[in-house]
Amino acid sequence: xxxxxxxxxxxxxxxxxxxxxxxxxxxxxxxxxxxxxxxxxxxxxxxxxxxxxxxxxxxxxxxxxxxxxxxxxxxxxxxxxxxxxxxxxxxxxxxxxxxxxxxxxxxxxxxxxxxxxxxxxxxxxxxxxxxxxxxxxxxxxxxxxxxxxxxxxxxxxxxxxxxxxxxxxxxxxxxxxxxxxxxxxxxxxxxxxxxxxxxxxxxxxxxxxxxxxxxxxxxxxxxxxxxxxxxxxxxxxxxxxxxxxxxxxxxxxxxxxxxxxxxxxxxxxxxxxxxxxxxxxxxxxxxxxxxxxxxxxxxxxxxxxxxxxxxxxxxxxxxxxxxxxxxxxxxxxxxxxx
Ligand code: NDP
Numbered sequence: 001x002x003x004x005x006x007x008x009x010x011x012x013x014x015x016x017x018x019x020x021x022x023x024x025x026x027x028x029x030x031x032x033x034x035x036x037x038x039x040x041x042x043x044x045x046x047x048x049x050x051x052x053x054x055x056x057x058x059x060x061x062x063x064x065x066x067x068x069x070x071x072x073x074x075x076x077x078x079x080x081x082x083x084x085x086x087x088x089x090x091x092x093x094x095x096x097x098x099x100x101x102x103x104x105x106x107x108x109x110x111x112x113x114x115x116x117x118x119x120x121x122x123x124x125x126x127x128x129x130x131x132x133x134x135x136x137x138x139x140x141x142x143x144x145x146x147x148x149x150x151x152x153x154x155x156x157x158x159x160x161x162x163x164x165x166x167x168x169x170x171x172x173x174x175x176x177x178x179x180x181x182x183x184x185x186x187x188x189x190x191x192x193x194x195x196x197x198x199x200x201x202x203x204x205x206x207x208x209x210x211x212x213x214x215x216x217x218x219x220x221x222x223x224x225x226x227x228x229x230x231x232x233x234x235x236x237x238x239x240x241x242x243x244x245x246x247x248x249x250x251x252x253x254x255x256x257x258x259x260x261x262x263x264x265x266x267x268x269x270x271x272x273x274x275x276x277x278x279x280x281x282x283x284x285x286x287x288x289x290x291x292x293x294x295x296x297x298x299x300x301x302x303x304x305x306x307x308x309x310x311x312x313x314x315x316x317x318x319x320x321x322x323x324x325x326x327x328x329x330x331x332x333x334x335x336x337x338x
C-alpha cells in the first residue's frame with residue numbers, strides 16, 4: 001500500500017528559518033514561489049534576464065542570477081525545463097552547494113536517470129506536483145491544495161524527509177496528499193503516461209474519427225460527438241470523483257447496456273496494446289529514452305517543429321477549428337473562418 005502524507009504528517013518547524021531559492025520563474029516556479037512566500041518563507045528568485053524575470057519583479061520578489069540565488073539560499077528548487085537542467089545545475093548550482101543545503105526537484109527525471117548526480121553532503125528531495133503551475137497556485141489560494149508525488153533520494157542531514165514534508169505543506173500539497181515514490185518511479189510513470197497511454201488513446205480517437213467520417217458523417221458532428229462538446233471531459237472529471245467504472249451509472253441505460261455488452265469486442269486489441277506498452281515501459285526504464293532525449297538536441301527541436309507543422313496541416317485540425325468556430329467554443333468564437 002502506498003504511503004500518503006497529509007498536513008498532520010508535516011511540520012513547518014522543520015523548515016523554520018530556511019531561505020528558499022526558486023531557480024526558474026516559469027509555470028511551476030512562479031506558482032511555487034508565491035505559495036511558499038504566502039506560507040511565511042523567505043523566498044529569493046534566481047532567473048535569467050528574460051520576461052519571467054520581469055514577472056518575478058512585478059510579483060514583488062528579489063530576483064538575482066541563478067548562480068547568486070543558489071549561493072544565497074538553503075533550499076534550492078530546481079524549476080528550469082528538465083532538458084536544460086543538467087547544464088544549469090553544473091554551471092550555476094553545483095559550485096554553490098554546501099553541507100546542510102537541500103535540493104528540491106519537481107520531477108524525478110534528471111536524478112532518476114542519473115543525468116544529475118548531486119554530492120553526498122546535500123539533502124535531495126522531490127515534490128512533484130500532479131498539477132500544472134496555474135493549478136498549483138489556484139488550489140493553494142482556494143485552500144483545496146494539490147496532490148504530489150514525493151520522495152527522498154538522499155538524506156544527508158538526517159532531516160531530509162521532515163524538511164521535504166514541511167516544504168510540501170508550505171506549498172499547499174500535503175493538504176491534498178503527497179504519495180511517496182522513488183525519483184525513478186515518478187519519472188517512469190510520468191513518461192509512460194506521455195509515451196504509451198497518451199498515444200494509444202490518441203490512436204483510438206483517430207480511428208473512431210476516420211471510421212465515422214469515411215462512413216459519411218459530417219466531421220463537425222463527429223468531433224462534437226466524440227470530444228468537443230465537453231461531455232467526455234466531464235466524464236473524466238466524474239471518473240476522478242466516482243471511479244472510472246462507477247461513473248457509468250450517470251449515463252442512460254441504453255448507454256450502459258451498449259458499452260458493457262460491446263466492450264468485449266475490443267478485448268482482441270489487448271495483446272498488441274500490451275506488447276507496445278511493455279516496449280515503451282522497457283525503453284523508459286532502461287534509460288534508453290533519457291539517453292535519446294539528451295543527445296543531438298537540435299535534431300529533437302527540429303523534429304518537434306516538423307511534427308507540429310504536419311499536425312497543423314491535418315484535416316482534423318481544420319475540422320476542429322471549424323467546429324469550435326460554429327459552436328463558439330472558447331477563444332475560437334472570435335476567430336475568423338479560414
Ligand atoms: P518552464 O518551461 O515554465 O521554464 C521555467 C523557467 O526556466 C523559465 O523562467 C525559463 O525561462 C527558464 N529557462 C529556460 N531555459 C533556461 C536556461 N537554459 N537557463 C536558465 N533558465 C532557463 O518550466 P516548468 O515550470 O514547466 O518546469 C519546471 C519543472 O517543473 C520541471 O522539472 C518540470 O518537469 C516540473 N513540472 C512541471 C509541470 C508543469 O505543469 N509545467 C508539472 C509538474 C512538474 P525562458 O523560457 O525565458 O528561457
